Structures are given as C-alpha cells and as structure tokens.
Amino acid sequence: MNDDFYMNLAINEAWKYQILTYPNPAVGCVILDKNGKILSIEAHKQAGKAHAEVNAVKKALQVLNPNLIFPKEDDKIYEFIIKHHNNLLKNSKAYVTLEPCSHYGKTPPCANLLKEIGISEVVIGYEDKSDLAKGGANLLKEANINVKFGILKDRCFELLEPFLMWQRGNFSFLKLGMSINGVVSGGIITNLDSRKMVHKLREKIDLLVIGGNTVRVDRPTLDTRLINNGKNPDIFIYSKKQNFDKSIPLFGVENRKVTISNDIKLIKNYKLCMFEGGENLLNNLPNFVSHILIFSSTSFMNRKAINADVKIQKLFSFDMKDNFYIWYKIKS
Amino acid sequence: MNDDFYMNLAINEAWKYQILTYPNPAVGCVILDKNGKILSIEAHKQAGKAHAEVNAVKKALQVLNPNLIFPKEDDKIYEFIIKHHNNLLKNSKAYVTLEPCSHYGKTPPCANLLKEIGISEVVIGYEDKSDLAKGGANLLKEANINVKFGILKDRCFELLEPFLMWQRGNFSFLKLGMSINGVVSGGIITNLDSRKMVHKLREKIDLLVIGGNTVRVDRPTLDTRLINNGKNPDIFIYSKKQNFDKSIPLFGVENRKVTISNDIKLIKNYKLCMFEGGENLLNNLPNFVSHILIFSSTSFMNRKAINADVKIQKLFSFDMKDNFYIWYKIKS
Numbered sequence: 001m002n003d004d005f006y007m008n009l010a011i012n013e014a015w016k017y018q019i020l021t022y023p024n025p026a027v028g029c030v031i032l033d034k035n036g037k038i039l040s041i042e043a044h045k046q047a048g049k050a051h052a053e054v055n056a057v058k059k060a061l062q063v064l065n066p067n068l069i070f071p072k073e074d075d076k077i078y079e080f081i082i083k084h085h086n087n088l089l090k091n092s093k094a095y096v097t098l099e100p101c102s103h104y105g106k107t108p109p110c111a112n113l114l115k116e117i118g119i120s121e122v123v124i125g126y127e128d129k130s131d132l133a134k135g136g137a138n139l140l141k142e143a144n145i146n147v148k149f150g151i152l153k154d155r156c157f158e159l160l161e162p163f164l165m166w167q168r169g170n171f172s173f174l175k176l177g178m179s180i181n182g183v184v185s186g187g188i189i190t191n192l193d194s195r196k197m198v199h200k201l202r203e204k205i206d207l208l209v210i211g212g213n214t215v216r217v218d219r220p221t222l223d224t225r226l227i228n229n230g231k232n233p234d235i236f237i238y239s240k241k242q243n244f245d246k247s248i249p250l251f252g253v254e255n256r257k258v259t260i261s262n263d264i265k266l267i268k269n270y271k272l273c274m275f276e277g278g279e280n281l282l283n284n285l286p287n288f289v290s291h292i293l294i295f296s297s298t299s300f301m302n303r304k305a306i307n308a309d310v311k312i313q314k315l316f317s318f319d320m321k322d323n324f325y326i327w328y329k330i331k332s
Numbered sequence: 333m334n335d336d337f338y339m340n341l342a343i344n345e346a347w348k349y350q351i352l353t354y355p356n357p358a359v360g361c362v363i364l365d366k367n368g369k370i371l372s373i374e375a376h377k378q379a380g381k382a383h384a385e386v387n388a389v390k391k392a393l394q395v396l397n398p399n400l401i402f403p404k405e406d407d408k409i410y411e412f413i414i415k416h417h418n419n420l421l422k423n424s425k426a427y428v429t430l431e432p433c434s435h436y437g438k439t440p441p442c443a444n445l446l447k448e449i450g451i452s453e454v455v456i457g458y459e460d461k462s463d464l465a466k467g468g469a470n471l472l473k474e475a476n477i478n479v480k481f482g483i484l485k486d487r488c489f490e491l492l493e494p495f496l497m498w499q500r501g502n503f504s505f506l507k508l509g510m511s512i513n514g515v516v517s518g519g520i521i522t523n524l525d526s527r528k529m530v531h532k533l534r535e536k537i538d539l540l541v542i543g544g545n546t547v548r549v550d551r552p553t554l555d556t557r558l559i560n561n562g563k564n565p566d567i568f569i570y571s572k573k574q575n576f577d578k579s580i581p582l583f584g585v586e587n588r589k590v591t592i593s594n595d596i597k598l599i600k601n602y603k604l605c606m607f608e609g610g611e612n613l614l615n616n617l618p619n620f621v622s623h624i625l626i627f628s629s630t631s632f633m634n635r636k637a638i639n640a641d642v643k644i645q646k647l648f649s650f651d652m653k654d655n656f657y658i659w660y661k662i663k664s
Binding site: 001033037178182282298303304308309311313314324328 | 333337364365367368369370373510511512513514515614626630631632633634635636637638639640641642643644645646649651654656660
C-alpha cells in the first residue's frame with residue numbers, strides 16, 4: 001500500500017476527536033515497523049493528554065512488548081518511552097497528519113521522541129506554520145531521518161482547518177440531529193450515543209448558540225448531564241425579542257451566562273461556538289459559521305423535513321450503533 | 333492490528349462491487365506478507381473475471397516483483413501465478429470474507445491457489461455452505477495451512493446476504509437519489525458519478541420496477557446510456573391503470589419487455605430487481621424488498637422531502653466526488 005493509504009488511516013483516527021482536543025488541534029499518527037507492518041493507529045484525544053505521536057509510539061511498544069507496564073499519568077509516558085523503548089522501534093516509520101512539534105509545552109517535543117526511538121522515516125501531511133511549534137521537520141532532518149511532506153495535504157488541511165480558524169479568532173459550526181429524510185424537529189431524533197457526543201462537544205465549546213423559537217418550543221436545558229459533571233456552556237439566544245419564560249430549564253443551570261440578542265457580533269467574542277437548531281437557524285446562519293455536523297438516525301420519519309438551499313462538502317463520517325455523524329464544510 | 337482490522341478492509345473493498353458481481357457473490361481478500369505488511373486489498377469485481385483471491389495474489393506479486401508481466405486475459409492469471417509465483421508469497425497470510433472455493437467453475441479453485449503459493453494462514457469471515465463451492469477450508473487444512481473462521485462473521489454475512497437472497501429466488505432493493513434533507517423528486521438530485529453507478533446497476537439487474545406516477549411525470553428512458561452499450565433492463569410499471577402514453581421514452585428502448593401491472597407476484601419471477609422511485613414507492617414497498625440504496629447529493633434543497641415511517645440499518649457507505657452512497661437494510 002502507498003503512503004496515501006497509511007496517511008488516510010491517521011486522518012480518520014484524528015477526525016474522531018475533532019473539537020474534543022481543543023485548545024489543541026486534532027492530529028493522527030500511524031506507526032509501521034521496519035518491515036512495513038502497522039503497529040498502531042492513534043490520535044491526540046484531549047488537551048493535557050498525550051499527543052498523537054506519543055500515543056502511537058506507546059501503542060506500538062505495547063504491541064512489540066506486552067510486558068511493558070506504562071505509567072498511568074499521560075505526562076509521564078514520554079520519559080518512560082525514552083528510558084524503555086529498548087530500540088524496539090529502530091528503523092520504524094511514522095505517518096503524522098501535522099508536522100511533529102518541536103517545542104516544550106505541556107509535553108516535551110514529539111519530533112525529539114521520534115528521533116530518540118530511532119525512527120528512519122517520518123511522512124508529514126501538513127506543515128506546522130505556527131511560530132510556537134514549527135521546526136519539527138528540521139529537527140528530524142538534522143538527525144538524518146528521512147522526512148517526506150505533503151501526503152494527502154488537502155485532507156490534512158481539512159482536518160486542521162477548524163483549529164486554524166479557532167486560532168485566528170473563531171470557529172463556529174452548526175449541529176443538527178436529523179432523520180434519513182431530513183426531519184430535524186418535533187421530538188428526539190437521534191439515539192443516546194449521538195446525544196452523549198453532543199454533550200461532550202458542549203463541554204468543549206465556549207458558547208452554545210440557539211434560536212429563540214427553539215428555546216420557547218423545546219424548553220431545553222442545554223447542559224452536559226449525559227457525561228456527568230461536564231462544564232456547561234454559556235448560552236446565546238439568537239432572538240430579537242428579549243422576553244423569555246425564565247422557568248425554561250436552561251436559565252436554571254449554574255455557572256452559566258445567558259445572552260439574549262440578535263447582534264451576531266457578540267458571538268464572535270467567543271472562540272469556539274456550536275449552533276444548535278433547525279430550519280430557522282440553518283436559513284439564517286451568520287457567514288462565519290463554516291461547518292455543519294449532522295447526527296443522523298437510521299429512520300425515515302413521518303414529519304416535515306428541514307428546508308434550505310445550502311451546498312456542503314463531506315469531510316468525515318463516523319458510525320455509531322444505529323446512528324452515524326458526518327462533518328461537512330459549507331461551500332461558499 | 334488485530335484480525336478484525338484486516339477483515340474490515342476486505343469487507344469494505346468487496347462492498348464497492350455489490351450487485352456488480354452478479355451472478356457471483358461480492359467477496360473481498362487482503363494479503364499480508366510473512367512480516368505482516370499489507371500487500372494487497374482486492375475484491376471480485378465482475379462475473380467471468382478473476383475471483384477476489386486471484387486478484388489479491390496477483391496484486392501482491394506485482395508489489396513484490398514489479399517486473400512480472402501478467403497476461404491480460406483474466407482466465408489466464410491463475411495458471412500464470414501457479415507457474416511464476418517463485419515462492420514470493422511463502423508464509424504469507426490471507427483474509428477472505430467468504431470461504432475460498434474448492435471447485436472448478438469458470439476459474440480453478442481459489443483454495444488450491446492459496447495452497448500452491450505457500451500461504452501459511454487463511455482467515456475466513458463466512459463459511460461457504462453451498463454444495464458447489466464448500467470444502468475450501470478442508471482443502472487448506474489438509475495442506476497444513478492454519479485456518480481461522482468467523483472473524484467479523486456478521487459483517488461478512490451482511491455482505492453476502494443479497495447474494496444468498498438472490499440464490500433463494502429473489503433479491504430486491506429500492507434505489508433513491510436524495511438531497512441531504514430528504515428531497516428525492518422535482519428534478520435531478522445527484523451528480524454524474526451517481527447516475528453512472530445507477531446505470532451500471534441497471535445493466536446487472538433483471539428487472540427495473542418503477543411507479544406509474546413517476547413514469548407519467550418524469551417520462552424517463554430508464555436505459556444505460558451513461559455507460560455505453562449496456563444491456564437495458566426489462567421494466568415493470570407498478571400501476572393499476574394500464575393506459576400510458578407510449579411516446580414516453582422507456583417504451584422505445586429496444587430489446588426490452590415492459591410489464592404494466594399491480595400484481596407484485598409477477599416481480600418475483602425475476603431474481604434481481606431494482607425499484608426506482610420516490611415517496612409513493614417507499615410507502616408501498618412489497619415486503620420482499622429488503623434493502624435500500626441511497627445516492628446522496630451534498631446539498632440542502634428548497635423542495636418537499638420524502639415522507640415515510642421506515643427503520644433501516646446502515647451497512648456500507650462510499651464517497652464519490654461531491655456525492656456518496658449508502659447501502660441500508662430495512663429493519664422488520
């Protein structure tokens with residue numbers, strides 16, 4: 001199989017954790033042994049936890065030596081690998097969707113880790129242009145490691161783009177729960193797995209934007225109860241009218257700021273925003289909302305479907321039991 | 333990676349050719365070299381052409397020896413491999429979604445091919461229970477090849493199920509072309525890639541079933557013009573009324589039988605049937621229609637969506653440029 005095949009595995013693994021890694025980017029990493037056998041397909045899963053490269057090296061070592069007992073704390077894995085890799089990964093090969101970092105942040109630089117374990121080639125999808133992290137490829141090249149750039153570069157950019165938008169000030173996306181035939185309202189559409197994933201997203205975002213009509217009709221709570229003790233997002237009710245029944249549960253959630261306004265500029269004060277809604281919101285999306293995330297049930301429903309005229313591009317789909325979700329980018 | 337990972341690659345490759353292989357089943361095969369590196373991911377693509385195992389062994393040998401020039405005729409590849417494999421695949425490993433065949437049909441038995449090249453292990457998803465082809469695993473075991481059964485058995489069964497239904501007398505599925513929000517009518521929905529694929533399916537089926545109202549409104553041709561010189565399917569217009577304007581193009585296609593009836597028993601005289609239609613057909617599907625194939629555009633459209641109350645199960649999705657299709661099974 002060619003480089004595209006392995007990079008594709010890394011990209012798809014990383015997409016599973018899109019948004020969940022914030023304020024870090026979603027990154028995937030695949031490691032092959034010296035004979036070309038796949039040892040690991042891993043991703044960065046959460047800020048403060050191990051980077052994609054560290055997870056992939058850890059898993060690869062576990063495959064080669066199941067007796068190796070890794071520390072439970074993610075911030076100790078890097079040092080453990082440096083001490084105990086025992087040259088098991090000498091002449092192995094790594095595929096990384098983003099250039100390995102070269103700086104000491106919460107974790108030491110991944111480029112150095114790859115050098116230390118004796119990797120012979122690193123294939124990179126997208127060059128890291130950030131002042132903070134760039135330079136990983138140079139560090140590798142100086143250690144005589146073969147570095148290849150630009151494999152599935154466009155798809156690696158798509159994976160990174162939400163993070164780059166966030167870095168520049170704002171990443172906003174619309175979340176919809178939809179039946180096969182476009183029904184998005186009138187009761188619960190998706191299953192528990194889908195709703196748990198939505199609650200995980202709510203925990204990561206800075207602001208949840210919702211239409212005034214949805215608030216009045218659905219009387220939602222908009223919290224993270226399905227994932228226990230999650231942080232509840234601030235709410236922006238996108239509405240001209242200011243009068244809302246304050247017994248609607250969302251107003252009763254602790255440690256939350258609720259803004260009621262139709263001034264979309266206020267939304268852009270927040271960096272990571274999820275819009276939740278239906279037909280009205282889809283047809284009145286501010287132009288800075290760039291992506292749509294659709295959670296799909298596997299039923300046709302006997303209710304009115306959502307109506308709109310919007311072109312989108314499919315980026316990634318993931319199957320859950322009975323449901324699936326798809327990330328799309330809105331075409332301008 | 334574990335056996336599931338490699339079997340999954342074989343399953344997904346085979347699904348791409350679902351229906352197109354008839355009257356043969358869709359089968360996929362993955363070959364790893366003696367060190368566990370993936371050499372090939374292949375499938376059976378068309379009846380009369382090479383089986384999945386032959387395609388996979390051919391591709392694996394091409395990877396290991398790019399100078400090997402294979403014969404162009406598919407029916408000569410088997411013998412060519414036997415003569416020229418040169419033990420390059422000694423101790424390799426194969427994953428096959430269906431037990432390799434043991435009989436001399438249009439091609440010699442695949443189980444024998446795997447034996448001859450010196451394979452050391454064959455992992456099989458689903459046991460072949462047909463009197464004609466079964467016994468491949470025994471042939472392998474007698475040659476001291478390690479045989480493992482039942483990896484992703486349920487998914488391998490799903491892949492094979494349309495063929496098993498066809499073998500028992502009838503496989504019928506509904507094809508829909510749909511926007512993101514469930515619009516299926518009122519003009520062309522999907523792109524050229526989707527419509528070419530539909531024409532490929534029309535070439536393979538025995539009967540195309542369509543609703544009377546669609547015939548009157550759309551005045552379709554229902555031929556295979558997008559794939560040049562394809563066989564055009566017989567047509568069954570599902571309608572009580574017999575009076576149709578015979579200048580509607582479908583009546584003018586040569587070498588085609590057109591039946592107009594509401595007696596669904598007549599449909600079951602044909603073994604492989606594709607239903608094409610919209611809301612009316614979806615809500616009046618005969619109970620022997622077991623699967624739905626949805627070609628999806630990547631637009632929300634400002635038209636009325638399809639309405640129904642049907643539960644389905646997602647089996648396989650495939651991305652094409654700007655469009656994608658998903659195979660579903662109808663839940664009873």
